[in-house]
Amino acid sequence: MIIRSRVVAPMAGEPIHDGAVVVEGNKIAEVGRFADARRHHSGEVLDLGEQILLPGLINAHCHLDYTMLRGKIGPQHSFADWIGAINAAKAALSEGDYVASITAGLAEARRYGTTSLLNLEAFPELLPRLPRPPLRVWWCAEMIDLRKPVNAREVFEALHDSFRSREDWLGGVGLAPHAPYTASSDLYRDASEMAQKEGVLFTTHLAESSEERQMFRNASGPLFNFLKAIGRPMDDCGRETPLSSAMGHQPVEDRWIIAHLNELDEQDFQLLARAPKFHIVSCPRSHSFFGHTPFALERLRALGFNICLGTDSLASNSSLSLFAEMRELLRKETTLSPREVVGMVTVNAALAIGQADVLGRIQAGLHADLIAIPDPNSAGDVFEKIVAFERTVPWMMVDGEALGAP
16 A cells, blocks of 8 residues: 655654554555655555644553542642542542553544553553553553562553454553552562563653652651551651652663652752663643642753653543643643654654564554644644644554544
């Protein structure tokens, strides 16, 4: 198939006007000018018309379980209060509610042009009840051992067996200790070792809120009091920042995907200068919802960290649109270019999930994961128009299969 579009934005080079992508099976065979593609190939032509064709977007951090909590929990007095509120809301949901929530989240992500996502899944045992996802999904089992022990090997084996039994599913699995305040250092170590041994993703939340920093640094604050009241041992508090505490209990590796990393001090930046260059996921609209400390984007990029974007959950966001995340980040970070931000949901995110050789760009040999957005006016910067797009994506292709209108 030869897919023609007014503009192709391959992310592996400059935009190509009157461009074409040749797809053979589930792979991209050629990218270039439409006239050249017609000379070299005799396949069926799909003319998308006045549109911008770009790689499918990759959401590097989301919680599909909580899609149905959109608008149910407003801003709270503290992050600990928000945790209490979401726990109360979750207690009212049944397994069927969670299945419906995950399914609805996948459909919404698709509408907004996401073709791959990393989902932190609190209920991996529900996977056999889900219909086949239309997207590539990396299901990362979210683990908390505050109240009872968690065996990372058992969690991984059950999740892996469940995913492997669904031969037509795209994506993979991973492990996700929730955060240092809810997952023990033993669980972190076991999960990290298991992920490395099995070659799967490892992701976690770290240094998200000022209350997390207050807890670890000063042994005080709402989060400290909340967790102490429910029986968490607090002997790791009162000495270090969340980052220095986490790095002191286990080796942090360059394959880790760390969400948020908002609360950092000068000591942390000194640690980061010497640390392996792991991947960092910022969630701009969730960040704004909570009013977190500004994300140190430029300092982290200058240190060599790979920055990508996620939507977090709809318990702290209004949609699963990565276009909206890009706009929010540009609103906050005026020195960034639109092209750099689009790179965070394509090239950078593919690198974070270990798929840089097959996803994130339109290039020969990579998977045919593509989206197209209307481009009624040929004038203007291509990447500015991508970031400004606010509607649902009318056409997409995942693994060489055109899905059409969502």
